[in-house]
Amino acid sequence: MTTEQPAVVLIIDDEESVRRSISAFLEDRGFTVLEAENGRIGLDVFRRAHPDVVLVDLRMPEVDGLEVLSTIKRESPETPTIVVSGAGVISDAAEALHRGAWDYVLKPIEDMAILLHAVEKVLERTLLIRENRKYQGQLEERVKARTAQLEAANAMLRQQMEAAERADEERARLQEQLHQAQKMEAVGLLAGGVAHDFNNLLLVISAHAELARGRLSRESDIGGSLEDVLRSLEMVEQAVEQATGVTRSLLSFSNRLPVAKRATDLCVGIEEASRILRHTLPASIELVIDTGCEPAPWVNADPTQLQQIVLNLAINARDAMPGGGKLRISVSPPATDAVESAPSRTTGKHIARLVVSDTGTGMPPETQSRIFEPFFTTKSRGRGTGLGLAIIHGIVQDHGGQIEVHSEVGSGTTFTISFPCVSQESSNGEAVRAPSRPRGHGELILLAEDEYQVRAIVAATLTSLGYEVVQAADGDALLECFQRHQSKIKLFVLDVDLPRRSGLDCLRDIRTRGVDTPAIVISGSVDVELDAQLDRDTILMRKPFQMSELGRQVCSVLAAARGRHKAKV
Amino acid sequence: MSTPISIMLVDDHALVREMLMERLGRESGMQVVATASNGDEAVIQAKAFEPDAVLMDADMPGQLCFDAAKTIKMLLPRTLIIYLSAFFHDRYVEDALAAHAVGYVTKDEPPDAVVAAIRKAASGVAYFSPKVQSRIVIDAAGPTLAHPSKSKSSCLTRRESEVLRYLARGMSKK
Numbered sequence: 058m059t060t061e062q063p064a065v066v067l068i069i070d071d072e073e074s075v076r077r078s079i080s081a082f083l084e085d086r087g088f089t090v091l092e093a094e095n096g097r098i099g100l101d102v103f104r105r106a107h108p109d110v111v112l113v114d115l116r117m118p119e120v121d122g123l124e125v126l127s128t129i130k131r132e133s134p135e136t137p138t139i140v141v142s143g144a145g146v147i148s149d150a151a152e153a154l155h156r157g158a159w160d161y162v163l164k165p166i167e168d169m170a171i172l173l174h175a176v177e178k179v180l181e182r183t184l185l186i187r188e189n190r191k192y193q194g195q196l197e198e199r200v201k202a203r204t205a206q207l208e209a210a211n212a213m214l215r216q217q218m219e220a221a222e223r224a225d226e227e228r229a230r231l232q233e234q235l236h237q238a239q240k241m242e243a244v245g246l247l248a249g250g251v252a253h254d255f256n257n258l259l260l261v262i263s264a265h266a267e268l269a270r271g272r273l274s275r276e277s278d279i280g281g282s283l284e285d286v287l288r289s290l291e292m293v294e295q296a297v298e299q300a301t302g303v304t305r306s307l308l309s310f311s312n313r314l315p316v317a318k319r320a321t322d323l324c325v326g327i328e329e330a331s332r333i334l335r336h337t338l339p340a341s342i343e344l345v346i347d348t349g350c351e352p353a354p355w356v357n358a359d360p361t362q363l364q365q366i367v368l369n370l371a372i373n374a375r376d377a378m379p380g381g382g383k384l385r386i387s388v389s390p391p392a393t394d395a396v397e398s399a400p401s402r403t404t405g406k407h408i409a410r411l412v413v414s415d416t417g418t419g420m421p422p423e424t425q426s427r428i429f430e431p432f433f434t435t436k437s438r439g440r441g442t443g444l445g446l447a448i449i450h451g452i453v454q455d456h457g458g459q460i461e462v463h464s465e466v467g468s469g470t471t472f473t474i475s476f477p478c479v480s481q482e483s484s485n486g487e488a489v490r491a492p493s494r495p496r497g498h499g500e501l502i503l504l505a506e507d508e509y510q511v512r513a514i515v516a517a518t519l520t521s522l523g524y525e526v527v528q529a530a531d532g533d534a535l536l537e538c539f540q541r542h543q544s545k546i547k548l549f550v551l552d553v554d555l556p557r558r559s560g561l562d563c564l565r566d567i568r569t570r571g572v573d574t575p576a577i578v579i580s581g582s583v584d585v586e587l588d589a590q591l592d593r594d595t596i597l598m599r600k601p602f603q604m605s606e607l608g609r610q611v612c613s614v615l616a617a618a619r620g621r622h623k624a625k626v
Numbered sequence: 627m628s629t630p631i632s633i634m635l636v637d638d639h640a641l642v643r644e645m646l647m648e649r650l651g652r653e654s655g656m657q658v659v660a661t662a663s664n665g666d667e668a669v670i671q672a673k674a675f676e677p678d679a680v681l682m683d684a685d686m687p688g689q690l691c692f693d694a695a696k697t698i699k700m701l702l703p704r705t706l707i708i709y710l711s712a713f714f715h716d717r718y719v720e721d722a723l724a725a726h727a728v729g730y731v732t733k734d735e736p737p738d739a740v741v742a743a744i745r746k747a748a749s750g751v752a753y754f755s756p757k758v759q760s761r762i763v764i765d766a767a768g769p770t771l772a773h774p775s776k777s778k779s780s781c782l783t784r785r786e787s788e789v790l791r792y793l794a795r796g797m798s799k800k
Contacts, residue, residue, distance in 0.1 A: 604761070
C-alpha cells in the first residue's frame, strides 16, 4: 500500500443496507470500496482484487464468515480482516479471532467512527508489519552478505594460518637442520682449533726436549750447557702450563670452569705470556715488549686468561705479517679514565691498558665490524677456528674491561684492551665474597639411612660443615648407636623407611626414655599423615631436598635446641 | 691390624694407572689388586677380584664407564665407586651419582685427594667438591644434581660426546 493510492476495502455482508451504509461512509473518507453479498462471491472478489482490508459478516448463506476468515488467513495472512457482525456472542468473537480476524465490530454500528478507527488501525498495523518485514528482509540480506564476507575472511585466515603453520614447521625443521649443521661445524672447528693449538705447544715441548737431550749428550764436551738444559726444561714447563690454559679457556668458553681471578700485576702477567712468544714467532717478526710502567697496574684477572689474550692476538698478528714485521706489546700505567668519550664507561675510574699492535696487512672496516663474532675468520680453512677473538672478547668482558680495535689496510692493526685497576691487596675470589655458610662446632649427629650412597653424601655434607657424624644403616643399628653415644648426640637425622625398625618407631622408643634431642626425619613418600606423627622436637624434610638446604636446616634446628636449653637453664 | 682396602684402578692411560698404583701402593691400609684400561675390562676384573673400591676414569673408550660402574654395582653391591675425571662436568657428575658413585675427584687435585676420597668412601663418607656437594639433591629415586649447567656441550647427545672424546684422543673415525 502506498499513500498515493486509496486503500481498497472489501465488504462481504448479505445485508445490502449494511454494505451500502458502510460503503458510503468509507468512500466519503477516501477509501475504494468493493462489495460482495455472500462468502463465496466475497472470496472471488478477494482473489481477484487483493483488497487492503476485508470487512466480513459471520452469518451468511453458502459460505459463512468463519470460513471466509479461514480461507483469507490461509491464502493471504497479511491481509487484515475485521468481523462486522450482529451475532454478539463471546463464542463467535473467540472463534472469529481464532480463525484470523484482526478486529471485531458489533452490528448495528451505532458510531461509524468506531469502524473507521478499526479499519485505520489494521491498515496501520499492516503497514508496520510490511515495513518490519522489509526491514527484516534487508537485515537478513545484510547479515547474509556480512556472513559471506566473514566466512570468506575466515577461510582466508584459516588458509593463512595453515600456511603459517606449515611455514613454522618448515622453519623449525630447517632450524633443526641448521642447528645440527652448526653443531657439527662447531665440533669440527673446535676439534681442529684445539688440535692446532696443542700441536704448536707439542712442537715447543718436543723441540726443547730434543735440545735438552742434545745438550746433555754433549755435556761432557761443552761446559756450561746445564744452564741451557734448565732453560729448555723451563720452556717445556711453560708450554705445559700454556696447554693447561688452552684447556681451561675451552672449558671456560663452554661455561664449565670458573676462572681463577686474583689481583695480578698486568705487566708481570703480560711478560710471562710474552716469554713463550719469543720462541714461537718467526725470526722475521721483531717482538717488542714494553711493560716497564710505574706504578704497577694491578688488575683483578686470571693470569692464564691474560696469557691467552696475548697468545691469540700475537698469533693473529703473526698471520697478518707473512713477510715479517714488528709486533709490539705494551702495558700503560694506571690512568684516570676521565677523558674517554664512550658513554658506557664510568669516568673517574683507574684503568690499565694493554696494547698489542702489528705492522701487518690490516683490516677493512667490514672485517673489523665482525671480528668478535664467534667462528668469523679470514684465515683459510684449517688455519683458524674463528674463535680466538670471540674468546678474547668474552674474557675481557668477564674482567670488566673493554676491547677496541683500530686497523688500516696496509698499515697494521692495534688492539687496545682496558682493564679496571684494583689495589694490590684486593682479591676478588669468590670465597671472600660468598656469604658464610652455616657451620657446626663438632656437634655429634646420629645419621640413619639404609641407602649407602645417600648416607655417605649426607655424612660428607654434615662433616664438611663441621659436625661429627655416627652412622646407622637400619633401625637396630640406630638404637645401638644411640645407646653408645646417647649423651653426646645433639641431633638425629633419620630416614623414615629404615629396615628392621622404622625411623619413626625408633624415635618414639627414644622419646619414651625422656630424650628430647631434636630430630630431622627424612621421607620420600607423600604420606600426609606423617606430620601428625611427629612430636614438637622433630621436623620433617621431604625429598627432594638439596644438601645446602639440609645444612641450613641442621644449623637452624641445633640453634633452636640451644635456645630452648638456655631458656630452661 | 685391619684388612687393607682392596682397590681396582680403571684408566685407559697406562701412565696414570702406573702413577696411581705407585702412589696408592705407598699408603698403608690400601692395596691395588687389579687394573683395567676400559669399562669392559673393568667388569671382568671386578668379577675376578671383587675389590672394595673401584677408582675409575670418567672418560674412557669402549663401554661407557658409567654403564660399567652400574654393572659392577649390580654384581658387587658393596663395592665403592669413585670417579676420577679431567674436570667437573655436570653431566658426568649426574651420571656418576646415577651409577651409585660415592666420590668424584678431578685430575687437577693432588694425588692425596684420591687417597682421601678412597679412605672417606671406605668410612662411609662421600667425597665431592664442596661446590658440587651443596648442589646434590636427595630425591626419592636417589641423588641428582640441582640446576645442572646449560653449557654448549649439552646440545650434544651422549653418543656425540662419546665420539668427540674418541676424536680428541686421536682415534680414527673408521
